[in-house]
Amino acid sequence: MSLPIVYHPDYVTPLPEGHRFPMPKFKTVYDILLADGVVDSSSVFQPEIAAMALLQSVHSPEYSNAFCNGQLDRSAQRRIGFPWSEGLVKRTRTAVGGTLLTARLALKYGIACNTAGGTHHAFPDFGSGFCIFNDLAVAARILVDEGIVGKILIVDLDVHQGDGSAYIFRDDERVFTFSMHCGENFPFKKQESDLDVALPSGMTDAEYLTSLEAHFPDLLSSVNPDLVLYDAGVDPHKDDQLGKLALSDEGLWQRDEIVLGRCIANGFPIATVIGGGYSKNIEELARRHTITHRVGAELYRRL
Template identity: 45%
Template sequence: MLKIAWSPEYAHPLPENHRFPMLKYELLPEQLLYEGTVTQENFFQPAPLADAVIERVHEPGYWRRLRQLELSPSEVRKTGFPLSRELVNREIIIMGGTVEAAAYALEFGMAMNIAGGTHHAFTDRGEGFCLLNDNALAAQSLLDEGKAQQVLIVDLDVHQGNGTAQIFAEEPRVFTFSMHGGNNYPLHKETSDLDVPLPDGIGDAAYLQLLHAHLPALFDRVAPDFVFFQCGVDVLATDKLGKLGLTHAGCKERDRLVLELCHQNRVPVVASMGGGYSTRIADIVEAHANTFRLAQQIFF
């Protein structure tokens, strides 16, 4: 059964000026239920992640200051969100969602988080709407608990997974692959194990050709026994922040390639939704919904 992390807290603590792009956390589950892609049984409400698990990845001093709302004005500004107790609580529930989804993926082959993909969070700071790094926390938990030996993080959000790259820069058991807009945020890129910077305006054919050229070879080279897939839909041509030129069909084929490779290689995978900032909320929801539809088709 496809298990999906979702909680009402994903949407509600956010300030009003951030509400529009975050409406997807309310609308996406409703759409999936309405069309029959999932039922209520597919969803689980995650628990907040424990301090000890968070400190497997994030520096205890940073986590303490974040938890106690003691970040400096400069640190808060870099996150993009006004800091609040509700925001921190939301974050640790999202983190719990990806960690719990990893356990479900080991059982069922595939699991998902309606939120997550917070790849701009570093060991000691947050950036770009990310306070803690869910894929890094879940990957580290699997390694620490002996449930995975070699993790591949496939980050296909339009923005480089800079925080994830920094966290695992010295960890050979985690291979970080980021295919992203070369001229997009962040201005300063970290070094992933494999970075593929993309030119502005790249369309479906050229994008998919590049992905085909790199990803199957990574499965052979890295031989992962677990995959985390950051599947942001800010690669769409309609995205206000993306600068790329993918259609909905191209974005869906991107997801199909990743999920089919995981399925064919019998590698458990967790997908986290990442970014999406199209002008029409329907474009964001439809692109994300395609990922869930493919998960059901391929794995279940």
């Protein structure tokens, strides 16, 4: 078997023409992984749609019901950034189910990678910045509540701060939140993660990787998690439309080798989500997202 990955055709739903969220990328990531032989079809797992009870382990019944029934008010819907549709509800809930499945697969196989996920700007009672339900938070909360794991480390290297996750787990000792992001980027009102590293705009590979090496290995050994959830957003890339950092493909590759490599070498199970990445060129963007899966596949082969 190759690296376990998680995908569902419902990860994609149509958006209005010209919408700046690159919705088709999820399917393109999946297609590239199979076409390039990074994974074979026998290691593709399909998630179930997340039940309301799962969503409500993190989100308020008022918010989750209103969104799922298309009853959010206009300003709440605008803050999310997507027009409401039945397809959007299905994709959102399926992606949450996908991250939970990825986490369970990581516990079984040592590593597993979703082809969606990383909606870290979602708070318990509102969505924001293309994020509706917080998949990382739901997966973490469900697994610790079930007692399957005692401690989870969320490593969020998307260029934007993981503000929703930081808020959700602010008083929950079972989940440690680490966010390394561009300090001058959205969200402009930051929350307090257990560890925040705010980077200046324009940072390039060498400084970025030095900063990661300065924090991550020590963090991993001090938190000593039973599971790592990794938001591997590629929006720190120099060509990203919404990022303000200046990493190259090689820099992202090395970043993922540090995170995944350290976890695997030290026996920490790790589940990855693709996180943010914004470009009009879907093929190029999707290919960039597959860096994480390529690094993961190589490490999985050596397990």
